[in-house]
Amino acid sequence: MGFHNPRLSWADLERTLSAPTDDAPPSGEPEGPRADPGPLSRHRPPAAPPPAVRPADAVPYAELHAHSSYSFLDGASSPDELLAEAEALGLTALAITDHDGFYGAARFAEAAELTAVQTVFGAELSLGDESLSLDGPLSLSKGRTGVPDPVGDHLLVLAHGVEGYHRLSGAITRAQLRGGEKGRPLYDLDDLVASAGGHWTILTGCRKGGVRRGLDRGDPETPLRRLVDLFGTDHVAVELIDQGDPLDTRRNDALAELA
Numbered sequence: 001m002g003f004h005n006p007r008l009s010w011a012d013l014e015r016t017l018s019a020p021t022d023d024a025p026p027s028g029e030p031e032g033p034r035a036d037p038g039p040l041s042r043h044r045p046p047a048a049p050p051p052a053v054r055p056a057d058a059v060p061y062a063e064l065h066a067h068s069s070y071s072f073l074d075g076a077s078s079p080d081e082l083l084a085e086a087e088a089l090g091l092t093a094l095a096i097t098d099h100d101g102f103y104g105a106a107r108f109a110e111a112a113e114l115t116a117v118q119t120v121f122g123a124e125l126s127l128g129d130e131s132l133s134l135d136g137p138l139s140l141s142k143g144r145t146g147v148p149d150p151v152g153d154h155l156l157v158l159a160h161g162v163e164g165y166h167r168l169s170g171a172i173t174r175a176q177l178r179g180g181e182k183g184r185p186l187y188d189l190d191d192l193v194a195s196a197g198g199h200w201t202i203l204t205g206c207r208k209g210g211v212r213r214g215l216d217r218g219d220p221e222t223p224l225r226r227l228v229d230l231f232g233t234d235h236v237a238v239e240l241i242d243q244g245d246p247l248d249t250r251r252n253d254a255l256a257e258l259a
Contacts, residue, residue: 046110047107049115052084053088057090059090062091062095063095064093064120065239067099067124070103070104071098079111083112087115091117094118094119096120097157098123102165102169105121122157122159123172125154125156125157126154154205155192157196163199168200170195193230201237202235203239204238204239206239210223210226211223211224211238215254220254220258238258240255
């Protein structure tokens with residue numbers, strides 16, 4: 001793009017970017033009726049059944065913290081691919097918890113209809129710089145756009161049913177509007193607590209969760225008690241993660257004892 005581009009209507013631009021066939025109508029002429037766009041988009045084929053066969057003797061297990069490719073610079077697989085792998089492993093349920101939004105929710109729900117995997121909808125909220133121990137007001141997130149590992153605490157939220165989904169999507173929308181810039185939500189702790197209303201489960205999260213960071217500082221109990229005070233004992237779960245790090249076993253033992 002430059003300052004001397006020829007004049008081009010939106011219709012012509014859309015037609016060019018869509019790689020039309022040779023029989024597309026010339027500029028200025030109305031297009032005929034389009035074919036059925038499918039369940040989600042005319043640019044994307046509908047979800048297909050996963051090629052793998054679900055094992056009959058799989059151990060019951062639910063993966064409750066996974067990022068799809070909609071979490072840029074973090075997740076790599078599409079919702080379809082995640083569900084196909086979950087079906088191949090015989091997972092009972094799968095939660096997609098992308099950062100600050102439900103960007104893959106529609107595709108996730110559509111693809112899950114073709115598997116035996118139960119769906120859980122959630123999100124990993126990017127809190128501000130002053131929230132490392134969940135002690136004070138939250139500040140503006142540094143944002144995730146173009147930043148591989150932005151500073152700030154994470155809060156992992158799983159929604160309970162339709163009501164929990166509505167409450168979480170509303171809280172995320174308000175934070176995005178409050179931040180006033182794409183990719184930089186501004187969450188308010190009081191708003192999150194009021195929005196939960198017993199319809200969320202809070203996981204203690206990854207290495208950027210308050211409890212894991214507290215463990216690294218030698219005091220995981222303070223941020224965990226803070227989460228319990230805010231959201232209730234029955235709505236907070238300690239998350240154990242084993243990714244092959246030499247310290248994972250030691251961390252998980254400490255977190256299990258804390259739980």
